[in-house]
Amino acid sequence: MDAQILKSLKEKVHKLPMQPGVYIMKDKNNTVIYVGKAKKLKNRVSSYFRAIDHHLPKVYKMVQNVVDFDYIVTDSEFEALVLECSLIKLHNPKYNILLKDDKGYSYIKITNEPFPRIVSDKNHLDDGSEYIGPYMSGFVVNQTVDEVNKVFQLPTCSRKFPAEFGKGRPCLNYHMKLCMGLCQGKVPQNEYAEIIAQAKNYIHNGGDLTEELTRKMEECAEKLEFEKAARYRDRIMAIRKIGDKQKVIFSKVENQDVLGFVATDNNSVCSMLIFRGGRLVDKQDYLLGEPGALDEMRREFIAQYYTTPDRIPPLVTVDGEVADQELLAGLLSDRLGRKVTIHIPQRGEQARLVEMALKNCAQTLSHETDKTGREIAALDELAKTLGMETPPSYIEAYDISNFGAATKVAGMVVFENGKPLRSAYKKFTIKTVEGTDDYASMQEVIGRRLARYEQEKDTGRGFGRLPDLILLDGGQGHLNAVQPILEAFGLKIPMYGMVKDDRHRTRAIASDGGEISISAHKRAFNLVTAIQDEVHRFSITYSRSKHRKSGLESVLTGIPGIGKTRAAALYRHFKTVKAISAASEEDLLAAPGMTRPAAEAVYGYFHPAESAPE
Template identity: 35%
Template sequence: MKDLKLKLSVLPTEPGCYLMKNKDDEIIYVGKAKNLRNRVRSYFSGAHDEKTMRLVQDIVDFDYVITNSEVESLLLENTLIKKHMPRYNILLKDDKSYPFIKITKEKHPRLIVTRTVKTGTGLYFGPYPNAFSAYETKKLLDRIYPLRKCDTMPDKLCLYYHIGQCLGPCVYNVSVETNKKMISGITRFLNGETKEIVSDLENKMMKASEELEFERAKEYRDLLGHIEQTMMKQNMLTSDMTSRDCFGYAIHKGWMAISVLLIRNGKLIEKKAEMFPINDDIEEEFNRFVLHFYDMNSNLLPKEVHIPREINKSILEEALPVKVHAPHRGSKKEMVDLAKKNAENAVESKFLLIARDEERTIKAVEALGEALNIETPRRIEAFDNSNIQGVDPVSAMVTFIDGKPSKKEYRKYKIKTVEGPDDYRSMAEVVRRRYTRVLRESLPLPDLIIVDGGIGHMNTVRNVLEDELSLDIPIAGLKKDDKHQTAELLYGDSADIVPLDKKSQSFYLLQRIQDEVHRFAISFHRNTRKKTLFQSALDNIEGVGPKRKAQLLKTYGSIKNIKSKTEEDFIQIGIPQNVARNIVKKLTDM
């Protein structure tokens, strides 16, 4: 969860799609966002419904794809849901897709709106995020370019001819050149070359308004609005259905990030990204990555590879069995630019994570050293005791190096020389055992020792270190408040309170250390107590060995349930009568 919080802190504020993953790296939810940072963070704060709470409990990681607009993220979300079928998403069972505007491939072509794409049957434009606007735009184009409207050619002129929206090829001869001219105009319009038509509509709207024809002016205004919405086409999907990969890269502080957008059947199906230190010329590193990418992913080989224009494509053209392009303009260049944008975000996020991590760790340790007026305590060892009224007393030590826990150097101690609940003597025993061994085996000494307690614990540790082992190591104490949370840092012979900002990273580091040593000690004590209870209840009973002990626990589930049974109960599960009598007698005497 700690790594997840760090990752959340460096999310971009741009639109895009996010992919939530579980512990098996399985994508369990796909969503889209106008602002990735705000949306993804919202899952981990505030109240949620039951479904969202279950989702959040399963999230251990996430990935995201930056898009150019919220519209793009909407359509990309649709593509990713259909590809990964995440169990927390509402499945689109009818596989409904977004509409395209199509010019049919016929002698007398038609302009239609369709949700089905069949290659070789015409020219497709889209898909469009707003179906209503797509139909309204088609209506507009019908008024400007009078192509055939009827599905099958009738024997006489229809209404469309009489209102000027069809040239009547069913009766009159409409030349191929005339159709080509109209198709060219529609193509330019749907490819975004709308200035001429928009300008004409604006002039007509102003004229109608000046002539007080407000209904007609409103119609022109609405058509202009529909055109604007329809022109927000999805860059993530292409109408030519060509499978292609678009590469982009970014450089930052000696590192290179490369992002690849995989487009198949006209849809962006996946984003892959990798970051590595630069050891060679930038172009050499880029080419090496691309060749290695296809060597490792031969099943992903597309028909085209698009790369940034500043990369010389000749080497990749010779090495790859596909077409390599370095687009200079248009939607293909936009996709390369988007890949570059994702690469830039990847490398910037990485260094932001490093910076945040340093702020929480190394810089926090440095500030702690300054507050205590000692050298930077790069190695901190912390101790805590745990017992219940002196029963099964244990102690634990955790080690933090450069502000991070070093779990391989954690240590557990069973108290051997202390009877009853004596925290000071327990602490003295553990510190003595720990640093006697450190000196004997020439292990590294800590730069700071932290004890969970006040001046009594600090003096106990100081007496052992200075009087018995002749060690001079700074000792600090951590005092808790009524809510059992870290409240004060104590230091010096008189355990003075160190004035530390409670919102500083140094204070947060102390909280993490105290929480961690307490968790480790409590966990060790619970395990020890379980074993003790298990041993004291069933050990040393004549006739009860490991196998019979396991049989009893498997049958009855717990010591408490075993205590409630009679001799007859034990005999029924195959325990001999004399052994059953011994069990009942021993558990009754406890």
Template identity: 35%
Template sequence: MSEAIAVELDPLKMKRNTLEDQLGSLVTDPGVYRFKDEKGIVIYVGKAKNLKKRVSSYFNRTHTDPKTAALVRKVVSLNTVVTATEKEALILESSLITRHKPRYNIILKDDKRYPSLRINLHDDWPALEIVRRIEKDGALYFGPYTSSSAVHATVKFINRHFKLRKCKSSTLNSRSRPCLNHQMGLCLAPCCLDVSRDAYMEMVAQVVLFLKGRAPELVANLRKEMMRCASEEQFEAAAELRDRLFAVEKTLEKQVVVSTDMADRDVMDICMQGPAVCITLMQVRGGVLLGSRSYHLLETIAGPEEVAEHFVCQYYDKHAAPAEVLISHRFDAEEAVREHLRETAGRRVSVLFPSRGEKAKLMEMARKNGERRLAEIISGADADRKVLEKLMGRLGMDRLPMRIESYDNSNISGNDPVAGMVVFENGRPKKSDYRTFRMKADTRSDDYAAMEEVLARRFADSEKREPLPDLLMVDGGKGQLNVAMSVLEHLGLDGAFSVIGIAKMREEAGETQDKIYLPGRSNPVNMGTQPDLLLFLQRMRDEVHRFAITFQRRVRGKRSVSSKLDGIAGVGKKRKAMLLKHFGGVTAIKDASVEALGDLPGITPEIAHAIKDALR
């Protein structure tokens, strides 16, 4: 009887019954579906014009594609959201992918590491600035650019030939005289001089034309304005416009014209080889090729059509779509995508799939770039995998070290103790998973206690410890390795993954290379015959060392700028700055009388006494 009850209450069977019930209750309306694994984690998000037909197709047949088969095996439950139209399903799907970041979906990485240029036309005196994040704040953004040097070269050119203000908004109208930029002829100095706003905004419009790739139009405008100034005998203004015209014409000579219709368009090619995919995006503005970028994934269950659809939706949620978008592969929801882009851009956007003519030649250019880039990516991934396979064998691991975590402590003479954690996935740094730790306990003179605290905080919470590493490396040799093993054993993670320690060589002891230690083994692992493995681990050790030191300097820097005036009731940033400026330093403030302090504006007798008491 007890055995029958145990079988009846088997959790896996209950989940399967739940999945079967959910499949049986599917409707034929459009909507979005989410697949979940046994832990309730969303592993895939999809949309469908007919939910019942689309979702059932995953479970009603045997999949030849191993990735899709692996996905189906992990699905234990699902839920659906019915929408009124396919377009609404498209928007909801993109939102849910961004929120859940499912393992099996195409996820476009954030562009925050790429610089963009920003001009806010709503400011009284718009300025050009370099930013790392594109916001929906009504400002004009140009980019993102893959090359920081190209961005700074562009800004340098604009600063030299267009005299926009360089100061920040917070300092505008606060200067009594122009700064050095004005004296060098690089700024009109609207912060303190009487500058015509119409003339300034005309210059801003010229900068916008230049950044939009409308250089021919800008040249025509500059030539017309130059001739007008010359005819009105405004020779200095005409000479300035002439120099600006020559500079823009010189940049035109270096630009690559790829289309004769001078249109704005993005060209997207989807190149796949097995489960790996490379998405190439070429930006053409005014017929001129501004640049090319690529996105890649080494593993995906999606075909090129689904990749194209997901990429378009995610990319243009963050960037303004041009008049035309050329795509290499058709997808089912192309009409819904057109409507979505039209609404987000606020104007008509054409989504085309060219097969001949000039536009097809652009697609061919993007395809060749994509094929070359994908070959480089696959070659690099193969080399990384070979290193990981050799590392697995050398360390006697039972699985490939796809995720490696490395830890290191940092302090200055025992002060401001911190630690850093870096993560390598598939042999490459995964900076989004890097973590820093500020020691909560008093570990100033005890590196072992610091490592114990860090590892306990990383792995103590069973709900937040995922994902677990395949390999954990601590910097410090056998001592830190023993600390790590003790912590993991206490947390019930003994044997859950491999652990190693790395120690620097001691030249005075005749050692010729760094040492790698394994638990329960007194002698280091012999890495002499495979120096590439030691080099890989050293590179990871150096990365966590750099990361921890950088964080420690930042913590120490914040502490060093503190003042004895901080925390005094009634003394904020402005009064603190006023006191320091008037007296020249904290010592002089300490020596000043209560009456001298009270003579300053805003310093009441009560605040003056509080200052004296705090500094006594």
């Protein structure tokens, strides 16, 4: 940021009042790029221009583009919140959350063919097909189409009927009783048309057909049309089964929205589950762009989304802290004309529904990144458990491994986007520590790693890249030992210990405030366990290799003419003691640094009978 501009902005900040209001950030073109509200304008606006390098990436980018700002003083913080919403809608600032309602409509389509199919479609074409809709939600359409095809056992394959009747055996859906087996050609066209009519009736009447179907089943049974009666029976059972399945996704609260928010490095999403009449009726996903602080992101989304009474339920359930929660609840209550509660559940049914929303968030983001939904969910859960603003995409973990006082090493593993990045793994040989002192060894390793960062930071790769999170295999003692090293380098990297139980399994996360239990957070627990197991495996494998090499070198150095340098060179060249013992004199001579007498001495050591004088 230009020093002169920064100086000018700071001077302007000093003139701000300590009153509630709205601030409006502008760029060099006088375009509004961010609108925010504040309880005390001077304190809030000044925070943007202090320690700029420590801001979250989104805020940092915004501040870099600020050339000027305006402000409007209000009588209360509530008025500031209302004004903020209005100005965001007016200016569409680049660095605010911008909700776009551009998903279009969806339709349920009954195709125009002798044996029609029921499918979903985003277009209403003039093709002779029958369209039911439009629907705002593709989720509702897809759910309805899937449900009606299962209930009425309609074909969902790509075969053409009646042209392909009797050609080929029925597919698996037929044997699972998910399809009537139309491909066998045993269902007359008039009977199939009756089934399609019932399916349309089912769509229009929300699935309440059991009484009518029961009556028809009984009529067919009285006429001894048992096969037809069996098909009605199967439809009734399918409707009841679908109903039972839907009861799993229900809410004791009649009307509520459940919101989950998940962020990666450069994107964030809100998944909204909409319950009406106690039933999940819709799901909406909103990509929110580069993430800022999660509590602010939740506040801004809720304030912008619930602008009209028809959207506002009496309960909004959220996955975490919401900035100005009480103030925001007051705003929604004012808009709806009755009390609205914003709730953050900790356990029970509501917490389960929040978990469902978060899974949908992770799945949506997985389509935008190279991460799977599971990895995104695990990183997000880990971040929330540790109180981090954004999920850590680049994690470094360290472990010390000793084979007595002679072999002391450390391993560093890297997990990027929740997966091992083996090309970034590093090995360390402890050089300055006497005896077996794990704390001092960890201090040396972290110090050397950060020193390499200072040398290579311009590259942005390998040691030139700082992690988002450091995990140490150990507890509070390791943290206390290493924290001064981070501070000496002037770095603020979140750092935690990975604590094991008596069986060497991950038990908790150690922080400077004590231990954090992660056993209740399944995805975060599994991720930390995987990291801890991997860093232990990597470090102990290196330690064993180093120990074997050290033992071999001590054997070789007992041979006349072979010192430590030649012993190490032999080991590097042949890799194993077996290969050295099996080598001929000529092969040994070909190794770096070897002379004829030295080669003869090594060969003679491993082949004493051949070298003995006659």
